Amino acid sequence: MRATTTLFSLSLLLAVSARNTYRSVLTDCLNTASVPILLTSTTGWADEIEPYNLRFTPAPSVVAIPRTQAEVQSAVKCAHANKIRVSVKGGGHSYGAYGLSGTLVLDMAEFQTVNLDQTTKIATVGAGVRLGNMANKLFSLGKRGVPHGTCEGVGIGGHATLGGFGLDSRLWGLTVDTISSVTAVLANGTAVTASASQNKELFWALRGAGPGFAVVTSFKLKTFAAPAVNINWSYTYSFPTPAAAATAFQIAQTWGQQSAPKELGYGIMLFPGNAFIVRGVYYGAKAKYDALIAPLLAKLKTAHGGVEPTKSVKTLGWIDSLTDLAGAALATPARGYDAHDTFYAKSIVTAESAPLSFEALTALFTYLYTVVPPSSAQWMIIANLYGGPGSVINSLPASTDPSSTSSYAHRTAGYVFQLYAYTANSLPPFDADIIPLVEGMVTAMGEEAADLPAYAPYADPELGQAEAQVRYWGDGVARLKVIKAQVDPMGILYNPQGF
Numbered sequence: 001m002r003a004t005t006t007l008f009s010l011s012l013l014l015a016v017s018a019r020n021t022y023r024s025v026l027t028d029c030l031n032t033a034s035v036p037i038l039l040t041s042t043t044g045w046a047d048e049i050e051p052y053n054l055r056f057t058p059a060p061s062v063v064a065i066p067r068t069q070a071e072v073q074s075a076v077k078c079a080h081a082n083k084i085r086v087s088v089k090g091g092g093h094s095y096g097a098y099g100l101s102g103t104l105v106l107d108m109a110e111f112q113t114v115n116l117d118q119t120t121k122i123a124t125v126g127a128g129v130r131l132g133n134m135a136n137k138l139f140s141l142g143k144r145g146v147p148h149g150t151c152e153g154v155g156i157g158g159h160a161t162l163g164g165f166g167l168d169s170r171l172w173g174l175t176v177d178t179i180s181s182v183t184a185v186l187a188n189g190t191a192v193t194a195s196a197s198q199n200k201e202l203f204w205a206l207r208g209a210g211p212g213f214a215v216v217t218s219f220k221l222k223t224f225a226a227p228a229v230n231i232n233w234s235y236t237y238s239f240p241t242p243a244a245a246a247t248a249f250q251i252a253q254t255w256g257q258q259s260a261p262k263e264l265g266y267g268i269m270l271f272p273g274n275a276f277i278v279r280g281v282y283y284g285a286k287a288k289y290d291a292l293i294a295p296l297l298a299k300l301k302t303a304h305g306g307v308e309p310t311k312s313v314k315t316l317g318w319i320d321s322l323t324d325l326a327g328a329a330l331a332t333p334a335r336g337y338d339a340h341d342t343f344y345a346k347s348i349v350t351a352e353s354a355p356l357s358f359e360a361l362t363a364l365f366t367y368l369y370t371v372v373p374p375s376s377a378q379w380m381i382i383a384n385l386y387g388g389p390g391s392v393i394n395s396l397p398a399s400t401d402p403s404s405t406s407s408y409a410h411r412t413a414g415y416v417f418q419l420y421a422y423t424a425n426s427l428p429p430f431d432a433d434i435i436p437l438v439e440g441m442v443t444a445m446g447e448e449a450a451d452l453p454a455y456a457p458y459a460d461p462e463l464g465q466a467e468a469q470v471r472y473w474g475d476g477v478a479r480l481k482v483i484k485a486q487v488d489p490m491g492i493l494y495n496p497q498g499f
């Protein structure tokens with residue numbers, strides 16, 4: 001027993017000493033290249049490595065804060081020379097804290113440029129910009145917008161390279177679809193531009209499966225004229241039984257896929273206490289919206305026993321609409337932003353050709369109406385419409401199509417469901433029973449849901465790497481492996497569920 005303990009202590013000592021050695025080699029290299037760094041002993045270290053999801057406690061050895069593309073190159077070369085894994089921190093909002101998963105973290109917070117070319121209307125956006133700041137700047141530069149998610153603190157780096165859905169995405173596409181080119185640094189420190197005509201394979205990989213293929217330093221994004229009138233709308237129902245809720249869900253699910261034009265951002269949200277909310281944004285005039293939504297409301301009212309829902313319909317300008325969706329001011333500090341949650345989430349992507357059946361929905365609602373969440377944990381389900389009439393997301397070629405310039409895999413989706421649960425006060429400790437609570441939502445729906453694809457931006461850390469790759473990137477996995485072997489044969493750039 002004592003001999004085993006001694007051996008264990010010795011190997012621990014060797015491991016610690018090896019870690020200290022490579023850390024000091026890496027640190028020396030970064031210092032020689034004059035790249036600003038933070039070490040575990042530096043003031044502010046704890047804040048620097050704190051992810052959005054406090055379920056995780058990442059433990060990188062060094063954080064580099066490059067200020068220029070040349071410094072990104074130097075930092076990556078230091079890691080490459082010493083075979084050290086690098087991850088990139090954009091906005092830090094990965095569900096699995098993957099931006100902080102490397103031994104060396106590159107924090108892109110210094111890359112805060114947002115410019116608009118007034119002729120082409122192409123925006124140049126630095127890789128450290130948060131979505132709220134990007135929206136504010138593009139509007140002030142030319143009343144322009146880019147499709148993206150609702151949370152102002154999410155970073156463009158991890159959002160645009162994996163997907164990026166907003167309620168305007170059926171109208172304009174996902175954020176990833178707006179990328180016309182990127183400047184980036186490869187795993188060996190080489191700076192490249194990737195576009196539909198330059199480094200095409202890398203471009204295809206970066207647009208959908210990006211993390212782990214290169215460090216993007218700057219994006220060129222197509223922008224759109226921000227609609228002058230935006231109707232932020234929601235209707236809240238409460239159905240007494242699982243069967244009634246399943247009936248209403250099926251009505252809303254079908255109506256969205258068959259009747260929601262691309263100008264209507266559309267989704268269904270479920271919360272504890274039988275709250276059933278249909279909500280979205282209409283990008284157009286109020287009178288048109290009223291006429292469009294009336295048939296859906298009539299059907300849901302019948303399903304609701306003739307009772308009117310609680311409604312909220314606001315006519316807003318572009319920035320006010322985004323602010324209303326975020327539930328917070330869009331202006332967000334690049335550093336010192338301190339919003340958090342402690343959570344676990346899964347996603348499923350239903351095909352337009354196979355919406356959830358009444359049986360699966362009844363089983364889901366039976367589960368939701370009876371389950372007792374652990375330790376007062378809270379949950380929500382959000383089903384956003386990605387498909388439907390005219391959806392730009394689905395108008396683009398499948399990732400496997402020879403004409404495709406994007407590895408984003410879900411071009412025939414009906415809805416993307418997010419199944420999400422979190423601690424009552426959003427803070428640790430994370431109760432491990434939250435995981436089976438969420439998994440139970442999917443398993444309740446039976447085989448129909450079990451093997452569905454998943455949406456990479458909602459990283460599910462409970463999936464093993466191979467399973468995650470298939471669920472996120474489907475038939476694109478083989479091509480992504482080939483590209484990874486070409487651009488990063490030593491596996492320096494790290495994404496735990498990527499390549």
Ligand SMILES: Cc1cc2nc3c(=O)[nH]c(=O)nc-3n(C[C@H](O)[C@H](O)[C@H](O)COP(=O)(O)OP(=O)(O)OC[C@H]3O[C@@H](n4cnc5c(N)ncnc54)[C@H](O)[C@@H]3O)c2cc1C
Pocket residue numbers: 052087088089090091092093094095097098099100108127148149150151153154155156157158159161162163164165166210211212214215216217457458494495
């Ligand atoms: C509160 C909240 C709301 C959200 N809302 C939406 C939504 O409405 N719609 C939606 O589609 N998604 C949404 N998401 C998911 C979000 O899009 C992803 O979590 C996204 O990956 C976060 O990007 P980030 O840069 O903030 O995160 P990070 O953790 O910094 O990065 C995420 C991944 O991208 C990599 N990465 C970051 N920057 C770069 C770069 N410059 N080059 C290469 N790789 C890079 C990281 O290494 C990591 O693997 C939301 C997430 C949260 C937490």
